[in-house]
Amino acid sequence: MSDTDMTDTGIAPVKRPARWHILVFLAPAFLVYTAVMILPLIETLRLSLFNMVEGQLAFVGLDNFVRLFSDPRLSADFWNALKNNTIFFIIHMLVQNPVGIAIAAMLSISGLRFAAFYRSAIFVPTLLSFVIVGFIWKLILSPIWGIAPTMMDWVGLKWAFAPWLGKPETALITVSLISVWQYIGIPMMLIYAALLNIPEEVLEAAECDGITGWSQFWKIKLPLILPSIGIVSVLTFVGNFNAFDLIYSVQGALAGPNGATDILGTLLYRTFFGFQNQMGDRSMGATIAAVMFIIILAGVSLYLFVIQRRMRRYQF
Amino acid sequence: MNRMLKGLLFATTVLAPGMAMAQSANLTIESWRNDDLSIWQEKIIPAFQAKNKDVKVTFAPMAPTEYNSAVNAKLEAGTAGDLITCRPFDLSLAMFQKGQLASLSDLPGIGNFSDTAKSAWTTDDGKTTFCVPMASVIHGFIYNKKAFQEAGVQVPKTEDEFFAVLEKFKKGGTYIPLAMGTKDQWESATMGYYNIGPNYWKGEEGRKALISGSQKLTDAAWVEPYKTLAKWKPYLGDGFEAQTYPDSQNLFTLGRAAIYPAGSWEIAPFKAQADFEMGAFPPPVKKAGDTCYISDHNDIGIGLNAKAKNPEAAKKFLAWVASPEFAELYANALPGFFSLNSTAVKMNDALAQEFVSWRQNCKPTIRPSAAIVGRGKPNLDLEMWRVSANVINGTETADQAGAETQKGLDSWYKPAK
Numbered sequence: 001m002s003d004t005d006m007t008d009t010g011i012a013p014v015k016r017p018a019r020w021h022i023l024v025f026l027a028p029a030f031l032v033y034t035a036v037m038i039l040p041l042i043e044t045l046r047l048s049l050f051n052m053v054e055g056q057l058a059f060v061g062l063d064n065f066v067r068l069f070s071d072p073r074l075s076a077d078f079w080n081a082l083k084n085n086t087i088f089f090i091i092h093m094l095v096q097n098p099v100g101i102a103i104a105a106m107l108s109i110s111g112l113r114f115a116a117f118y119r120s121a122i123f124v125p126t127l128l129s130f131v132i133v134g135f136i137w138k139l140i141l142s143p144i145w146g147i148a149p150t151m152m153d154w155v156g157l158k159w160a161f162a163p164w165l166g167k168p169e170t171a172l173i174t175v176s177l178i179s180v181w182q183y184i185g186i187p188m189m190l191i192y193a194a195l196l197n198i199p200e201e202v203l204e205a206a207e208c209d210g211i212t213g214w215s216q217f218w219k220i221k222l223p224l225i226l227p228s229i230g231i232v233s234v235l236t237f238v239g240n241f242n243a244f245d246l247i248y249s250v251q252g253a254l255a256g257p258n259g260a261t262d263i264l265g266t267l268l269y270r271t272f273f274g275f276q277n278q279m280g281d282r283s284m285g286a287t288i289a290a291v292m293f294i295i296i297l298a299g300v301s302l303y304l305f306v307i308q309r310r311m312r313r314y315q316f
Numbered sequence: 317m318n319r320m321l322k323g324l325l326f327a328t329t330v331l332a333p334g335m336a337m338a339q340s341a342n343l344t345i346e347s348w349r350n351d352d353l354s355i356w357q358e359k360i361i362p363a364f365q366a367k368n369k370d371v372k373v374t375f376a377p378m379a380p381t382e383y384n385s386a387v388n389a390k391l392e393a394g395t396a397g398d399l400i401t402c403r404p405f406d407l408s409l410a411m412f413q414k415g416q417l418a419s420l421s422d423l424p425g426i427g428n429f430s431d432t433a434k435s436a437w438t439t440d441d442g443k444t445t446f447c448v449p450m451a452s453v454i455h456g457f458i459y460n461k462k463a464f465q466e467a468g469v470q471v472p473k474t475e476d477e478f479f480a481v482l483e484k485f486k487k488g489g490t491y492i493p494l495a496m497g498t499k500d501q502w503e504s505a506t507m508g509y510y511n512i513g514p515n516y517w518k519g520e521e522g523r524k525a526l527i528s529g530s531q532k533l534t535d536a537a538w539v540e541p542y543k544t545l546a547k548w549k550p551y552l553g554d555g556f557e558a559q560t561y562p563d564s565q566n567l568f569t570l571g572r573a574a575i576y577p578a579g580s581w582e583i584a585p586f587k588a589q590a591d592f593e594m595g596a597f598p599p600p601v602k603k604a605g606d607t608c609y610i611s612d613h614n615d616i617g618i619g620l621n622a623k624a625k626n627p628e629a630a631k632k633f634l635a636w637v638a639s640p641e642f643a644e645l646y647a648n649a650l651p652g653f654f655s656l657n658s659t660a661v662k663m664n665d666a667l668a669q670e671f672v673s674w675r676q677n678c679k680p681t682i683r684p685s686a687a688i689v690g691r692g693k694p695n696l697d698l699e700m701w702r703v704s705a706n707v708i709n710g711t712e713t714a715d716q717a718g719a720e721t722q723k724g725l726d727s728w729y730k731p732a733k
Binding site: 072073138141142143144145149162164165167168252253254256257258259273278279280 | 382384385386388389403406407410498499500501502553555556557558559560563567685690693694695697698701705706709711712724727
């Protein structure tokens with residue numbers, strides 16, 4: 001073999017065939033996603049800049065937004081919904097995620113009996129339809145037919161029962177906790193997976209250094225699952241500010257009592273589609289949807305560009 | 317093979333409905349009365365089709381609270397049925413003004429209705445009627461006769477007697493005095509405020525004064541009914557704040573409650589459920605001998621979609637709805653929906669007769685939020701739902717309720733001077 005032979009073949013550029021298959025494989029998802037998500041989103045944002053002027057849909061710039069924030073009734077409804085939505089989110093962050101992490105931590109203890117059973121049992125509500133969840137809890141908590149007052153009576157706690165869903169002070173907390181009950185499986189699963197990913201060697205090394213039990217969780221495991229907790233928080237944020245279904249099925253579109261459980265989703269529904277004698281106002285509905293989009297976008301950007309960049313990641 | 321399959325698909329999907337159309341006209345009725353579906357399918361539509369074999373009628377109801385927005389969207393998209401069930405007053409008027417409902421002023425049989433009956437579906441100038449009136453509903457209280465006998469109480473005529481009866485049931489403990497909840501909000505207004513209110517604002521007198529601007533919702537006549545409603549609170553069942561409309565219906569028909577603040581539309585379902593005798597009484601007056609007022613509300617009509625695909629068949633159906641034959645059929649199939657036809661209708665149901673008998677002594681009126689003052693935003697009807705529920709829950713005083721609703725009204729309504 002001579003050297004020239006080798007160089008000859010090396011010089012000729014390898015002609016790679018166009019990789020059409022990438023486009024072909026991406027196309028279905030891209031087309032479907034565009035048709036059902038991106039186009040409606042753009043259309044909604046566009047509609048929020050239009051309104052009916054003398055029976056014709058006309059471009060009005062930011063007029064709808066000005067009206068949303070300046071009209072005393074609309075703005076009162078909006079701020080009430082935003083406040084309730086924030087409380088809804090805070091309750092999820094304070095209850096759903098810490099409890100989810102705690103359950104995941106317990107499940108990951110090796111040698112726990114029936115771990116697989118608990119794992120599935122806790123995850124099952126997440127798979128249920130919101131209609132079923134709403135209906136079941138409405139029945140459980142019903143002061144007339146509900147099982148909650150009876151069961152509380154068995155343990156002598158009847159006095160503590162109240163029609164929680166009907167009282168303005170407790171309705172929002174109750175609905176939030178129902179939602180927590182339903183969705184707690186998601187943080188549990190994600191954190192559980194993250195905990196299982198922690199290599200044995202790291203934990204063994206920690207044990208050699210005398211770090212066990214609680215301090216092992218706080219000092220070793222928690223820092224390692226922080227990125228997962230971040231993801232869970234973002235998912236909770238997006239899910240909560242998009243929430244609508246559970247409130248609608250438990251409290252109806254009016255989100256009573258007296259708007260105490262009204263969140264952005266239910267406000268959007270009532271405004272866009274109308275309710276009973278109140279006609280739907282599509283432009284204003286689209287405006288509220290646009291504001292929701294902006295709120296969610298801002299929250300997610302804050303996480304992506306500020307928090308996630310500062311988070312320390314560990315490579316094993 | 318492939319071509320044959322395509323041909324088959326084409327024939328079954330595109331051609332078949334067209335072929336069916338050629339033989340008979342299909343009419344779809346848009347409605348919010350999903351409770352009445354079986355009655356329409358089993359009694360009313362067969363009666364019409366017995367005479368009109370070439371017309372096929374489908375009754376397509378949906379959830380009441382979603383009806384107006386849904387039917388409006390369908391009308392705008394051109395997919396609505398040929399026949400549209402009409403809400404009374406402002407909502408249907410808005411549809412007519414948008415050109416979605418056709419004028420029915422020259423429909424044969426429209427003369428069978430008095431001007432009062434047509435008022436709910438006639439333009440403000442009184443010239444054009446756009447829906448055939450079907451029925452009105454009357455508010456009052458339905459009571460459990462057995463419970464009244466056991467407690468040894470008489471039907472209350474005045475407000476004091478009413479509260480005395482409630483007190484007696486509360487002391488007795490066997491029955492919940494009043495079956496009503498505030499969770500769904502609308503009962504508080506519809507069965508509460510609109511029910512007892514006319515005695516305070518003197519029916520039509522007050523309603524018209526409100527429209528002309530000479531009375532305000534903050535006046536005593538409009539605030540006092542809220543004060544009375546607030547007094548209902550101790551007589552409602554435990555946890556009434558979370559009690560829904562079906563809960564209340566079930567409590568009463570299971571015989572656990574003594575009195576049910578009602579609309580006459582409850583008669584048919586109650587008859588089917590309850591196994592005890594029921595009676596009814598009109599809202600009690602303040603002092604014995606006062607004129608009584610009742611809410612006799614034009615509630616339901618039926619109109620023609622201006623873009624109907626089978627206008628001729630639809631008009632045939634509407635003319636039949638306007639006939640005395642339909643009036644009798646409907647009033648007896650659905651006792652509690654009282655015919656608006658001028659021809660007297662014979663009703664067989666005793667409870668329904670009881671409701672109708674009040675028309676002889678009491679002055680009828682319609683719900684105050686229905687006409688003219690119900691056109692704007694915020695919607696007065698929805699506002700009244702909310703504040704009535706608040707007043708009963710005790711989270712708002714009667715004066716606040718009056719002030720809030722008036723403020724909402726002031727924000728858009730300027731009475732004609």
